Amino acid sequence: MSGSTFMFYLLGLLTVFSALLSVTSRNIFRSAIYLLFSLIGIAGLYFWLDYQFIAAVQIVVYVGGIAVLIIFSIFLTQQSGEKLPPVPGGRVFFSALAAAAGVALVMSTMIRYGFAITGSGNAPTAAQIGEEMLDINGYALPFELVSMLLLAAMIGCIVIALKKTETK
């Protein structure tokens, strides 16, 4: 087994097992930390695929931004050391059944489909992505729309989370 293959399986196992622990842990803070490791594993998979730009974005936005935001919200809304109530057995059984059936369906469809793999070309560089983002015939319009969306989300968050002042 070559080093590259070994790294792939290591990252894949890290991602999948952390995700499984994240959705099953009864301590919500641990659940958030497992989610963090799962996101790091996914960033590692992007590095393994040579998509350095996406991997960097994943680390900056998910690991550095969303995970920290989630941990802060847990601190603000949860008593420390308090565990989540146990999930009823019937719900666990049927959810696991639905998830397993979904995995089986997707896997069987995927294997039978037979994708026409055209070899792996070079991953786009950050310079290419930047040029395409500002190209009027490329992705300039979605890029501007997403920036407007982020601005709207930022203002919306401030308005929603603002503490109401007492009216006299």
Added chain:
Amino acid sequence: MEPGLYHLLAIGAVLFFTGIYGFFTRRNMISMLMSVELMLNSVNINFIAFNKYLWPGTLGGTFFTVFVIAIAAAEAAVALAIIINLYRSHQSINVEVAEEMKY
């Protein structure tokens, strides 16, 4: 066996349905949000895998991934603001507690 497209798609499928499982079993809003993040990440893995192995040299999958990440960040920020506001008024973030608009 050299890992390729199918291995990545398998990881994506397992991650997505892990997120589905978490979304079905959890009743805490922050936990449910974490499950949604897992699902969004599995979709990103699929986009990148398809871009690398089926359409090498194009930028479509990369751009979809970048936009999904940006929208996921906006969604997480708004959702957490709503959750914190809900906690202030209900002292709980269980989805079954917030039922004023149900009837």
